[in-house]
Amino acid sequence: MPKLIRMERARDKQKRPVMMAIAGDSAAGKTTLTKGLVKALGPERVTAICVDDYHRYDRQERKTLPFTALHPDCNYVEIMEQHLQLLAMGEPILKPVYDHDTGLLARPELVEPRDFVIVEGLLPLHTRISRACFDIAVYLGPPEEIRRKWKIARDTQKRGYQPEQVAAELERREPESAAYIRPQRAFADLVVRFAPIAGRDDPPNTPLSAELLLRPTIRHPGLSTILDSSERRSIHLKMSRDEDGRPCDALHVHGYAPIEESQVVQKAIWSRLGVDAELPDALGDLGTGQRSEPLGITQLLLLYHLLDAQRSGSHQAAAQ
């Protein structure tokens, strides 16, 4: 009896979502970045998942293992690839769930892709197949001393660890960060770095500046006409050379950028989209009650790419 095995639903019924990866090390700020995007688009249009749920072992089991949660062998990488492919084809998945509070693997949950799927985590860009699932790939890499501060703050406040425990864990993880997490930077269309500006003596509570590497692997909004490279402005665009020598744009948004100047740039980016909608006002929220123009402009740029991919339908054609 000849029988037909095929991902049938994928072909006809489902619309393919726009897929964005936000990769980065633990406490790099992935969730804060994602939250603003979800809020700006509206949660009814976005599916946001974290691929750290694909941990293969629970916290207790990991204690006996020679590697940390960062290691690919500590994750169901093949299943992650499979689920990313399914989501990219518009298919639902039954996603595993890792509970950060208890350190246990819990019952899985049904995830159905909405118009936009944002996938954050430690290893979303680790393999060739996983990378092929994304329309936009982002790598978030603050300086290590900043990330260290963020990780200690979060893990002690929200996950019940002692500062020395977090410091020891960071040290234990460093070789695997170097081997598996940071190499993903090379595969990103946008590399985002929040950092203080060296040599400046800004007042306390000045937000961190953002430095965005805009690689020519996707089409960024043309900003050179509105942003010259003058150092006098708090937001500027510079031609730069990537690590491999290829030219790329580097967008700098200084932490002291006044909201008025930020608004001019945001409106310019937004108008490039040509959509008949208001500039979203949910951007730049640090989650601490504070606003950050560098964060806001970063989120707006990502939002631009999500909407541009949907508008152009390039993700549909590419997925045929």
Place this chain on the structure above:
Amino acid sequence: MPKLIRMERARDKQKRPVMMAIAGDSAAGKTTLTKGLVKALGPERVTAICVDDYHRYDRQERKTLPFTALHPDCNYVEIMEQHLQLLAMGEPILKPVYDHDTGLLARPELVEPRDFVIVEGLLPLHTRISRACFDIAVYLGPPEEIRRKWKIARDTQKRGYQPEQVAAELERREPESAAYIRPQRAFADLVVRFAPIAGRDDPPNTPLSAELLLRPTIRHPGLSTILDSSERRSIHLKMSRDEDGRPCDALHVHGYAPIEESQVVQKAIWSRLGVDAELPDALGDLGTGQRSEPLGITQLLLLYHLLDAQRSGSHQAAAQ
């Protein structure tokens, strides 16, 4: 950036397994049937899963719902379809796990398809897509009074229920058994019914007889030359009409069949395969220390089909 979304591994790397479904109501004997097959083939060659693991709600949650665990809405049917398709293509899955002891949904487990995948459960033949995944489809349907006895025995001995609770549950489930479980019988290549023979007064502990409907939807081993329809024999083959009037074969194996006669038939079936291997001796084990020739012959026939599908490679060609 045009990106390629495709189930890549499926195409090249993996060998497709032979897929068999064993569908039937709760306590119809699916696990007993499956165990003998796994033992005969060797556990290293078989992946056996139960699709009742695709329950959407845990026991507590189900108490507030207007349907029972038998209802498709009480199961992740779309995910079951997806996972069956993946297994049929030789892909691993992260299978949900329902714990019958606690009634809870637990952490999922990685399942990698071996040469043979046996899928038992309440609803493996419920949808068109799920049915398309199988090379061999079996429906197990003992008379209701037998199944009732089995279910009460199992649920009180192994799952901690009181007999009245099981009886009430059976009654509550009956409309859904009629609506969703029993209709799967129509889609089976083999229908298996273990039952006592009406009007006979066999000694106690005589195993139940087996009545196997062999539908022409797959190619059964030619048995007509060795099994005539004489009523004097304890094992016989009869032309019969299916519910829809189409002709099919009905194989009867009486519970009192002597092991010598059973062996003759088993050897005949086995020789049809033309394999250079001994007839497996793990068949017919009732799990109670007793043997049953009707169970043994049923298992051997299923084993024949598993090996025949693998040998002929028909599942590979069909899955292209």
